[in-house]
Amino acid sequence: MGLELCTSIILCALLTVKCSDSDRDRNRPNVKPETVTADRKKMHTTERLFLTIIFVTILGCDFKPGRNNFWTEQSKIDEVVKFEKTLNKNIQIIEQKVFLSSSVFPKVDQLDIALPLIVKRGGKFIPLYAEYFFTSEDSILRYISYDWEHDRYGSYQAKQELWKSESEKLTQYDSAYQKIKEDLIRVLSLPLIEDKELEKSINQNGVEVYTREAIWEDEKTKSKLKLFFGDQTFRIRWNHYWK
Structure with missing residues (x-):
């Protein structure tokens, strides 16, 4: 996986988490406490999911800062x-x-x-x-x-x-x-x-x-x-x- 693709995936994940945070922070009148608690649990699960995506993406990137990159396939x-x-x-x-x-x-x-x-x-x-x-x-x-x-x-x-x-x-x-x-x-x-x-x-x-x-x-x-x-x-x- 190349640097540009890795960067794009990570940015998308971060933006999604940020948008989720914004939605959570909005005023939500007339919402029952138990509903708020359940929503927060869902939000935390979503955040953990996207953080996992970011971590796996970083591990999967072939490009490593400071590392030499070699092509070794007999391709076109x-x-x-x-x-x-x-x-x-x-x-x-x-x-x-x-x-x-x-x-x-x-x-x-x-x-x-x-x-x-x-x-x-x-x-x-x-x-x-x-x-x-x-x-x-x-x-x-x-x-x-x-x-x-x-x-x-x-x-x-x-x-x-x-x-x-x-x-x-x-x-x-x-x-x-x-x-x-x-x-x-x-x-x-x-x-x-x-x-x-x-x-x-x-x-x-x-x-x-x-x-x-x-x-x-x-x-x-x-x-x-x-x-x-x-x-x-x-x-x-x-x-x-x-x-």
């Missing part, structure tokens, strides 16, 4: 758009040519993959770029990539100052990665492979980099969450595909 791309609109009805779609390689999606050469639907979501610390790749002939989702990264499609020159500031935020990136992993565990269960802390290494350019990684896999799907921090790349990426 239209369903993905509906999902994104439950998070933000004014979704921001990015027009960008992005292509997959067989190193990230083994079946890419076997399928006619269209240019992805790319949706940018806001974030308190890092914005999210959600890329949904689907086949041209049937619009069925094949590969998903979520990238938590500042100015993902910006030019090399424009990102020089950004990289300098981001290079000082290792602790924040590590915390963001941990939160995303915890949210994924709620959706995918525990990963098959994961590291518990940052791994430091020197890359081929002689630059110090930090990484973390977790992998989920079953007979039908594979997911990987990875943090890469250093050498002009400061990003958390989750990819998910169907075999």
